[in-house]
Amino acid sequence: MPALDDDDSFPSTPGKTKIIERGPHHRHHHHHFIFARHSLSSSLFLWTLLFLALLASYLSLRSFLHTSGRYLSSSFATLNFDNQVRASAEPSRSDGLVVLVTGAAGFVGSHASLALAKRGDGVVGLDNFNSYYDPSLKKARKSLLANQGIFVTEGDINDAKLLKRLFDLVSFTHVLHLAAQAGVRYAIENPDSYVHSNVAGLVTLLEACKNADPQPAVVWASSSSVYGLNDEVPFSELHRTDQPASLYAATKKTGEAITHVYNHIYGLSITGLRFFTVYGPWGRPDMAYFSFTRNILQKKPITVYRGKDHVDLARDFTYIDDIVKGCVASLDTAEKSTGAGGIKMGPAQYRIYNLGNTSPVTVPTLVSILENYLKVRAKKHLVEMPGNGDVPFTHANITLARVELGYKPKTNLEEGLKKFVKWYLSYYGYGSRKGKNW
Numbered sequence: 109m110p111a112l113d114d115d116d117s118f119p120s121t122p123g124k125t126k127i128i129e130r131g132p133h134h135r136h137h138h139h140h141f142i143f144a145r146h147s148l149s150s151s152l153f154l155w156t157l158l159f160l161a162l163l164a165s166y167l168s169l170r171s172f173l174h175t176s177g178r179y180l181s182s183s184f185a186t187l188n189f190d191n192q193v194r195a196s197a198e199p200s201r202s203d204g205l206v207v208l209v210t211g212a213a214g215f216v217g218s219h220a221s222l223a224l225a226k227r228g229d230g231v232v233g234l235d236n237f238n239s240y241y242d243p244s245l246k247k248a249r250k251s252l253l254a255n256q257g258i259f260v261t262e263g264d265i266n267d268a269k270l271l272k273r274l275f276d277l278v279s280f281t282h283v284l285h286l287a288a289q290a291g292v293r294y295a296i297e298n299p300d301s302y303v304h305s306n307v308a309g310l311v312t313l314l315e316a317c318k319n320a321d322p323q324p325a326v327v328w329a330s331s332s333s334v335y336g337l338n339d340e341v342p343f344s345e346l347h348r349t350d351q352p353a354s355l356y357a358a359t360k361k362t363g364e365a366i367t368h369v370y371n372h373i374y375g376l377s378i379t380g381l382r383f384f385t386v387y388g389p390w391g392r393p394d395m396a397y398f399s400f401t402r403n404i405l406q407k408k409p410i411t412v413y414r415g416k417d418h419v420d421l422a423r424d425f426t427y428i429d430d431i432v433k434g435c436v437a438s439l440d441t442a443e444k445s446t447g448a449g450g451i452k453m454g455p456a457q458y459r460i461y462n463l464g465n466t467s468p469v470t471v472p473t474l475v476s477i478l479e480n481y482l483k484v485r486a487k488k489h490l491v492e493m494p495g496n497g498d499v500p501f502t503h504a505n506i507t508l509a510r511v512e513l514g515y516k517p518k519t520n521l522e523e524g525l526k527k528f529v530k531w532y533l534s535y536y537g538y539g540s541r542k543g544k545n546w
């Protein structure tokens with residue numbers, strides 16, 4: 109009796125079935141079966157091969173079209189970008205400057221770009237459109253610039269590749285560096301953003317300037333806040349600036365030291381401008397005159413800080429058009445950098461100027477001027493100045509800028525705020541909720 113080989117009924121290896129041979133009859137059928145199976149499986153095999161071949165060609169064709177499509181569209185985008193940059197950089201007057209303006213969608217940057225383009229200089233803008241305050245205001249400024257043929261590219265001053273690309277495309281004669289993290293009190297909330305833009309970003313930008321051939325002359329925005337706890341008035345460029353009261357001020361003071369290094373080692377021509385509380389149309393919504401206007405119109409309370417012993421705080425508020433004239437005069441009087449491709453050839457110019465108005469006004473006076481134009485009484489909350497970066501007053505001595513730049517501020521706070529309120533009402537409308545959260 110044939111032993112029942114239990115093993116035969118089980119696959120010897122998982123997935124494989126053993127063919128059980130049961131005598132000649134069985135064998136004949138079996139051959140037939142094997143033959144049929146064989147021809148079936150070879151035609152199946154061929155069909156499978158054909159299918160796979162078709163599938164492979166379809167997939168490779170698709171990926172080829174996809175890649176080349178992407179390549180073509182990115183080449184077009186590159187070409188388009190290059191053309192926009194070059195066209196924007198082209199001056200429309202002979203001997204026109206060719207200026208890279210960083211922070212071009214910002215308050216001072218947009219005004220300065222327009223002024224330069226208006227007199228025939230070539231201007232290329234760079235701005236990261238961050239959301240420190242409502243980016244739609246920045247986009248609106250960008251459109252204003254675009255209408256005058258000025259291209260503003262979206263990018264960060266920390267992007268060394270982008271900067272190199274811009275310098276490869278255009279021989280900038282000047283850089284007007286206005287991109288920064290502004291705001292004195294916000295540094296408590298977001299200290300990193302000040303280091304990112306005002307220190308790291310500045311170094312990346314100066315590296316690009318120093319490597320460029322020819323090297324541009326650099327004019328950049330420092331701040332009245334560098335005077336910090338200095339109480340000699342009016343503030344002169346010779347006064348001490350080693351007692352900053354905010355991280356913002358400390359990063360601007362650091363900027364003055366960093367630019368000095370690039371001047372000293374690489375021969376970059378440097379002009380630092382200490383702006384004093386700049387205000388005006390298309391201004392910054394985070395600043396007091398702007399947020400007060402919005403709150404007064406919306407019948408919301410405003411917080412007015414006071415110093416010790418109820419002394420009013422005061423600022424040397426400076427109108428935007430005067431600041432722009434100071435920027436343009438700085439560009440026009442800047443000497444050429446002396447280095448080339450990162451090597452200094454001789455000593456280069458290093459300047460620092462106060463750009464203020466020389467007539468400080470108290471914050472309550474600012475409020476009453478606004479009340480008068482807006483025809484609404486402000487709901488004032490008087491609060492003692494918190495120790496978060498503010499200084500009690502600022503007051504600029506502008507003798508140096510007057511003598512060397514021909515700087516002469518013309519607009520007092522009353523006239524300047526009138527222009528600001530007119531712009532505000534036309535842009536936002538009465539009591540508009542737009543821009544509620546700057």
Ligand SMILES: O=C(O)[C@H]1O[C@H](OP(=O)(O)OP(=O)(O)OC[C@H]2O[C@@H](n3ccc(=O)[nH]c3=O)[C@H](O)[C@@H]2O)[C@H](O)[C@@H](O)[C@H]1O
Pocket residue numbers: 290291292330331332333383384385386394395396397411412413414421422423471498
């Ligand atoms: O010159 C500069 O280098 C700086 O100027 C500007 O700083 P500041 O002079 O502090 O302007 P800004 O905030 O308008 O406060 C004005 C006054 O209103 C008071 N203030 C402010 C807010 C508030 O709610 N209440 C209030 O009383 C406040 O105490 C102050 O007395 C720029 O913002 C800054 O980026 C930098 O460029």
